[in-house]
Amino acid sequence: MDRCKDREEGVPPSKTTLCGEDESQTKAQRNQPGSPPSSVSLKSDASNDRYIHFKVQPLSAAERVDQESSEVPSGQSAQQNKTHLDSIFMILEDKIITFVKNELKKIQRDLGADDLECLKSQCKDEEVLLGKDEEQSKNIREAFVTITLDFLKRMKQKDLVEHLQRRASTRNLQWHQHKFKSAVKKKFQCVFEGIAKAGNPTLLNQIYTELHITEGGTAEVNDEHEVRQIETASRKPDSLEAIIRHEDIFKASPGRNEPIRTVLTKGVAGIGKTVLTRKYSLDWAEDKANQDIQFIFPFTFRELNVLKEEKFSLVELVHHFFTETKEAGICSFKDFQVLFIFDGLDECRLPLDFHKTTILTDPRKSTSVDVLLINLIRGKLLPSARLWITTRPAAANQIPPGCVDMVTEVRGFTDPQKEEYFRKRFRAKEHISIIISHIKKARSLHIMCHIPVFCWITATVLEDVLETREGGQLPKM
Template identity: 50%
Template sequence: MCVEIPQEHAESTPAKGVCQHHHRDLEIFCKTDNMYICGICAGQEHQRHRKTYTAKPNVSDCKTLLYHVLGNMGLEDFKTFKIVLSKDYPECLGSELEELIVSDVAEKIAKCFGGETALRITLHFQANGNPLKKITEANKAKLRNECQHINEGNSSEGKQNLLKEIYTDLYMTEGGSEEINNEYEVLRDEMISQSRTSSPLTCNDIFKIPPGQNKQIRTVLTMGIGGIGKNVSVHKFILDWVDGIANQDIQIIIHLRFRDLNQKKGNCSLLQLIQQYAPQLKETNVKEMKVLFILDGLAVCQYPLDFDNNDQCADTNVEVPLDVLLTNLIKGNLLPSALLWITTRPSTANRIPPECVHQVTEIRGFNDNQKETYFRKKITDQKLANEIITHIKSCRSLYIMCHMPIFCWISATVLENMMKDENSDQIPRTLTEMFTRFLLIQISLKHKKFNGADADNPEKLSEFDKKLILDLGKLAFQQLEKGNWIFQEEDLKDGGLDVSKVSEYSVCTEIFREELGLYREKAYSFVHLSYQEYLAAIYAHFACVNNGKNVLDKDESTHLSDLHKCAVNKALESENGHLDLFLRFLLGLSVDPNCTLLQDLLTKDSSSKPCVDKKMTVHLIQETITQEQSPDRIINLFHCLNELNDNTLVKEIQTAMKSGTLMGSELEPEQWSALAYVLLKSGQELDEFDMKKFHTSTENHQRLLPVLRICKKARLNCNLSFESCGIVASALQSVNSPLRELDLSNNKLEKRGVNALLTGLTGPNCQLQTLSENFFAEIIH
């Protein structure tokens, strides 16, 4: 509004000078303080004072002043002003809000309301702040409170760390493929942990459009096995947004955990769901805002997600079953302008139709540099940190596992506890031993907290300790069989746990956690799936040793060697390798030092029995390696030998490689597999692999072929079987395959073998640049 200035001020028109606080023209006179002020002062410390607005000679109407006031708003405030004004006066600005610039808005407001009212409305907004900003700040405050701390397995109060203080960058890449869902998750992750050839992403970049591309990214699917860092990445993304570091174009984030959604009963609308998760958004029109939904933890989703048969729903106010709501949100029928970020394990990624996903990313944990960075952040004594890093590097299987942040945390906890006392002869070198030490350390911490004990490790397990371990083991085993890693109270009862004493079991919060979800439903879980598998192995082992039971096939009378044989067969029958780690732990528990460390779990009748005839079990594994054809299963069997502290086959091959006697040697089937295992676990890429240099039969070709996963160039001038062609195709399709040249000369390939190779060659991950010409001649023929 342009108000005529009283005569006593007319001589000072226009106002001269610049506001010292805001560097704006002094164009308003404050009658209360008898001074000239700028437009920003008028809306802040002088907002309730009596004022007159200076009519400058070059300001003929209110549109220029409106233009000035609106132009001084920040970009986000200006966007919000348009949204709020349109909500109260929809006829003023029309529907095309995005296209309206400052001059357009000033003209439309002046035309709609007239000079005085237009300026009053505008200054009222400026004086009272951005109403939507208050809502978004409340949203940010809630999310900051949820995400600023990191548990690292420990949910007990007073022991949480700030995420910013301990966060270490994770290795994330763009890409993924459908065949990923059929691979062994643990083995696959071990392989890609050693392959770091693609350009990494940060979690803040997932919605950014790559240079040179014109695609719109609405939905991002991020994969990663359990414990690899998906949850931490989500929290880091949210915190960086809250702190104004990244993704500031997003106005609202709604974090929905499938674990909580599973507890939702009855029908609801999308707006009702939003308001339940974020009550501060109750008065907000989310349709007019840029919203990001984070659907976290698809792997535990208990809804069918029937994308093909669910009803269509496009109205955010209509109440529908939650399964219908979720599928329509993901398909874009509900809030098509909203962004979606879905996190999942690889094994459940295919629950989302590919056409609904615009970008796939994968979290691969820590690379080698990030592993070291984590230990140096986690352990304040840098000399000790360096000693721990050196030890981890000396145990290849442990070093590879440290690409998983959760395993880094377990290792840091165990090794810091042990190495500070210089117990170097007892330091764990296998996976089972690391987990056993971790279990005993947590029991020790429980004794310190509740019993005032001083010892770092309990000399003897109490009766409560024994029951605690075996009851948790029973729960772990029963739920592992069902494929569950989050449990309800009825699951605890089935596992023999007394629900009324859950708090006593939960004293080991680093092992077993109790949490309240959004709907105040209690949920329970182990610190990680691998720890569930470890405790399940403890239950199976001691059920056999103490009671002669084989829990794998309900045999009431069995010996440990029979249990091992049964476990090996069960693991080999598994389609996705879900019993692989369980098998490693089960075998590892039968040998020292684990056998001695857990001897208190033995009953009096069984305490005099030896753990197992190690030679018999080693022979069983070696025989199985000889008979098995699947490369991935063979790799896990070599891991089993490592847990049994038997590396005979590996050492034989390593010795032959060093002496130069390997080339041209006639080896046994298990020795060829050992060679492939050694090469794969070396952590180094091979410049060239030539099958002719190895004197092997056609039947043993496929035992060596897995090394193609780490080769840049391969010569396979031999008669490849159909099975071998499948392994070559798998290598070509592996994530970040380094294979660039492939020579298939002098092969008499069957049609189905050619088809298998073509599947690998046309896969999305194939990076091959050169292929022998006669391969195409073979196809034509």
């Protein structure tokens, strides 16, 4: 009873389950044969332990690990942890040594190779890096090159340091150029024929047909109606004019020694000027042509019109439209061969006043977009850059003739090119000969199909007629 009294007064009992009984005594009495069952009060702690069972929540993984660790003697646990850590670091050491050896072999190979071999090596490395962790892999490689440079400096290998720094700079440029090309490819690999951003997109390479492009002419205005211009152009003998393939638009003709900086390409509406510039850009992005150019920046005058009231430097303007160049930290283009494409001069709403505009030579100085364009076209700003401007004939005189090195004209499709377009365009091959024959019988339609957009309209309408009209009869012309 004294113990019960002590418990009520707050004195903690030593392992007591019933008032006045030790735990050992209680168990002994229970195990004696013939002993009557204990009569336990529901108010006692023992009764609570015996009859009330609370649901135990399962332990988390971390709690189980802690519990297991607590069950292992401290000395044994410490020894196990040390052994485990030693094992991890042995594996880590092997992996780091393998990585270092592989990376040093790559660096040694690059340092000992000429420029062409180095380029091939870098392309292979880029293919390996393509994937979810490409940026992380690139960062790891750059960090290792930095460490290598530090060790070479300590070894006083000055020539190797400079050589490796040049290689690293080239590799970094090519990496960002690869990302930039990927963005250009994504932007231009599909086209919407006829109506921009409407209908189903088509792969440009699947439907692109070489256009009839001629060299020569002037930037003067032609007052003749565009349809008349098409008919006149269709009757010109091809032998009298120099024919240019789209990928050779900046190649000088035989006998011409001066390099071509600015090309002005004319053509009536729908003749294929925009698709032409996109094909040129896509071929470059896919490494098919013009790889002497490091960057191509395709602009449209529609885009530039929106910035009429804004101020930019040339570098800021490029960063605004092509964020990849900003991410690459490119703040000067004088060391690169770049091409600026300005499509749709006839849609320009900027005040291109070549007589009153002040001279600007600093690509980092901010000014209005029209001043940037004028100085770029004049050759005062970034004179090493190439420029390609497309326009309808009526707006060609906005550019002074002295600022243009070569004028070209897109004349659409020749007769063989029309047939080639229809062969690429039609899904049902049995319709091709029927449609080509039908177009040749209608002189006006045949002339208008010099314009690619008319070919698209004709193909769309006639294909629908053949598929939906009973008997597949084409309309009489």
